[in-house]
Amino acid sequence: MSRLDGKKSDAIHGDIQLSLDPSCYWDKSFFETEIRSIFRQSWISVGRFDRVPNRGDYLALEVGGIPLIITRDDAGNLNALANSCRHRGTQLLDPGRGHCQRIICPFHGWSYALDGSLLSAPKMSGVADFDLATYPLQRIPVEVRAGFIFVDPLGQAGDIDDWLGDFEALHMPWDISRLLTGYDTSLEVGCNWKAFLEVFNEYYHLPKVHPKSFSLYYATPDPGDQVRGNFATQFGRHQGTRSVAKVSDGSKPLPIFPGLKGRNRNGTRYTWLFPGLSFAVSSDALWSFIVEPLSPERTRVTLGVCFAPEVMQEDDFAERLAPYRQRMQEGLQEDLEVLKRQQHGLTSPLAHPGPYAPVLEDSVQQFHGWLRHRLPTIT
Numbered sequence: 001m002s003r004l005d006g007k008k009s010d011a012i013h014g015d016i017q018l019s020l021d022p023s024c025y026w027d028k029s030f031f032e033t034e035i036r037s038i039f040r041q042s043w044i045s046v047g048r049f050d051r052v053p054n055r056g057d058y059l060a061l062e063v064g065g066i067p068l069i070i071t072r073d074d075a076g077n078l079n080a081l082a083n084s085c086r087h088r089g090t091q092l093l094d095p096g097r098g099h100c101q102r103i104i105c106p107f108h109g110w111s112y113a114l115d116g117s118l119l120s121a122p123k124m125s126g127v128a129d130f131d132l133a134t135y136p137l138q139r140i141p142v143e144v145r146a147g148f149i150f151v152d153p154l155g156q157a158g159d160i161d162d163w164l165g166d167f168e169a170l171h172m173p174w175d176i177s178r179l180l181t182g183y184d185t186s187l188e189v190g191c192n193w194k195a196f197l198e199v200f201n202e203y204y205h206l207p208k209v210h211p212k213s214f215s216l217y218y219a220t221p222d223p224g225d226q227v228r229g230n231f232a233t234q235f236g237r238h239q240g241t242r243s244v245a246k247v248s249d250g251s252k253p254l255p256i257f258p259g260l261k262g263r264n265r266n267g268t269r270y271t272w273l274f275p276g277l278s279f280a281v282s283s284d285a286l287w288s289f290i291v292e293p294l295s296p297e298r299t300r301v302t303l304g305v306c307f308a309p310e311v312m313q314e315d316d317f318a319e320r321l322a323p324y325r326q327r328m329q330e331g332l333q334e335d336l337e338v339l340k341r342q343q344h345g346l347t348s349p350l351a352h353p354g355p356y357a358p359v360l361e362d363s364v365q366q367f368h369g370w371l372r373h374r375l376p377t378i379t
């Protein structure tokens with residue numbers, strides 16, 4: 001039985017704030033609550049806008065366990081549609097990216113346009129009063145902000161700009177909305193979704209987990225920003241290198257984003273847009289992670305690196321991308337090792353919440369505060 005069902009650990013020990021109860025990272029009923037009350041009731045990012053760049057492109061995926069299709073329709077508009085046929089509910093498209101003119105149900109052949117309208121339904125003309133217009137695919141709210149596509153799976157998350165608060169204004173110096181994806185990939189990891197994003201958003205682990213890379217590249221960060229909106233963000237200055245994709249062969253990193261000024265030219269801003277999107281934006285690249293919780297202890301992660309469009313047009317871009325990919329993969333492998341150990345340790349009945357390191361774990365602490373606010377049943 002989860003400790004969440006019975007005696008709960010205290011969130012505050014004396015004057016010290018403590019991390020989440022360990023069972024939040026493995027308990028099945030808590031996981032189901034998160035899916036129902038967090039992932040289905042928030043604005044959730046499904047990736048960069050250039051995942052569906054052209055008319056006819058689609059992306060089929062699940063958000064909070066709900067099968068969805070994101071399409072770019074014939075008019076160039078973005079749509080978020082239920083991936084469930086209006087006849088008898090069949091899933092229309094397999095997960096993944098693709099291109100099509102029409103969405104045709106593999107069961108009885110109902111055919112939909114990319115904006116979700118029903119175009120044809122074989123042999124239904126004999127049904128009295130049957131009208132194609134009555135059976136479009138269910139639409140859900142979809143928006144693009146800062147170049148990320150967001151959906152609101154049940155239409156209950158409210159206005160996206162209220163949800164984001166200061167998010168767009170705070171990232172204006174990097175002009176994130178124009179950045180294009182240079183590289184992306186997906187993988188499944190054997191840990192809770194929160195643990196995966198937590199390690200990306202804290203500086204405390206750098207000396208032990210990344211002794212030869214990130215721990216050398218970062219000075220002590222600024223304290224986490226106090227912001228309005230459903231996110232945490234923290235800026236850290238670099239030391240000894242301008243780019244965290246430090247190029248070991250001595251070649252130069254990619255140019256600084258045009259217009260980037262002052263401290264932003266020599267540091268990285270780490271942002272966690274609750275619940276499932278996190279990114280680090282530096283002077284030359286944006287590194288992002290999107291999580292899809294599969295079970296309490298399994299998570300699908302989509303990672304990507306984005307760059308300025310003019311840089312991607314250069315002939316030698318593929319070559320210059322290599323160290324950025326390499327840095328991301330190496331850092332990820334080091335994190336995955338420690339995440340495996342953390343996940344195992346958290347499942348022990350003898351595991352307990354612990355205190356946060358000042359400044360270095362500010363974003364983790366802010367996220368836990370947000371989760372406690374959204375799910376008042378946890379301590």
Ligand code: FES
Binds near residue numbers: 086088110
């Ligand atoms: S379930 Fe799709 S056409 Fe019948």
Ligand SMILES: [Fe+2]
Binds near residue numbers: 199200210331
């Ligand atoms: Fe790390």
